[in-house]
Amino acid sequence: xxxxxxxxxxxxxxxxxxxxxxxxxxxxxxxxxxxxxxxxxxxxxxxxxxxxxxxxxxxxxxxxxxxxxxxxxxxxxxxxxxxxxxxxxxxxxxxxxxxxxxxxxxxxxxxxxxxxxxxxxxxxxxxxxxxxxxxxxxxxxxxxxxxxxxxxxxxxxxxxxxxxxxxxxxxxxxxxxxxxxxxxxxxxxxxxxxxxxxxxx
Numbered sequence: 001x002x003x004x005x006x007x008x009x010x011x012x013x014x015x016x017x018x019x020x021x022x023x024x025x026x027x028x029x030x031x032x033x034x035x036x037x038x039x040x041x042x043x044x045x046x047x048x049x050x051x052x053x054x055x056x057x058x059x060x061x062x063x064x065x066x067x068x069x070x071x072x073x074x075x076x077x078x079x080x081x082x083x084x085x086x087x088x089x090x091x092x093x094x095x096x097x098x099x100x101x102x103x104x105x106x107x108x109x110x111x112x113x114x115x116x117x118x119x120x121x122x123x124x125x126x127x128x129x130x131x132x133x134x135x136x137x138x139x140x141x142x143x144x145x146x147x148x149x150x151x152x153x154x155x156x157x158x159x160x161x162x163x164x165x166x167x168x169x170x171x172x173x174x175x176x177x178x179x180x181x182x183x184x185x186x187x188x189x190x191x192x193x194x195x196x197x198x199x200x201x
Contacts, residue, residue: 002048002050002059003047003048004045004046004047004048005019005021005026005028005045005046005048005061006021006043006044006045007019007020007021007022007026007043007044008020008021008041008042008043008044009038009039009040009041009042009043009044010025010040011025011040012035012038012040015029015030015031015032015035015086015090016028016029016030017030017034017035017038017046017061019044019046019061026059026061027059028046028048028059028060028061029058029059029060029061029082029086030046030060030061030062030086031062031067031086031089031090032090032091033063033067033089033090033093034046034061034062034063034064034067037063038063044063045063046061046062046063047061047062047063047064047065047067047068048060048061048062048068049061049062049068049071049072051082058082060082060086064094066094066167066168066169066196066199067089067093067094069094069167069168069169070085070089070094070097070098070167070168071085071086071089072168073097073127073166073167073168074088074089074097074123077122077123077126077127078122078126079119079122080119080122080123083114084112084114084115084119087112087113087114087115088109088112088115088123090112091111091112091113092108092109092111092112094167094196095189095192095193095196096108096189097167098163098164098166098167098192099163099188099189099192100123100124101123101124101127101128101163101166102159102162102163102166102188104124104128105124106120106121106124109123109124127166130166155183156183156184156188156191157178157183157191159188160178160183160188160191160192160195161174161175161178163188163192164177164192164195164196164199167196169199173199174195176198177195177196177198177199178191178195181194181195181198
């Protein structure tokens, strides 16, 4: 229903930003990372997700598209609701989430309030399974060189590509983002971070 809100930041509250768009104040639940980028009285754009259910009509807003992608990815995991997804993205970033999934790092997920070991394991398991299915489908993460991700599975480039794919980027976007990044000389986290910087406008 809403793709993004572009307006003035009217209020900043714990886990909530109120956006004034044409005289209407939209309350957007959000993460600490997004709140840190906002200033009251200044113009901003938030990419949004509308959560509608029985007696529920909640708007979520994020300063970056990849944070929204991560949020949607998390709430797609069974047992993970919007509150838990915000908690995870408030103590980490899309990069750290991607790294946690790729490396099976439960501790970075359980650092979020209310996220126990079982939920962290489920997130890693389900999202790794999602990555495996994408790899099995032969997505091309080679930047146009024609090699499928499964053929490059052992390389750092493929690991970075899988992490980025989990955040919702297409194989073409990932291939483009990895161009010019020193995939052999840099640590995996830095490859992901540099690639994300190129994709987030």
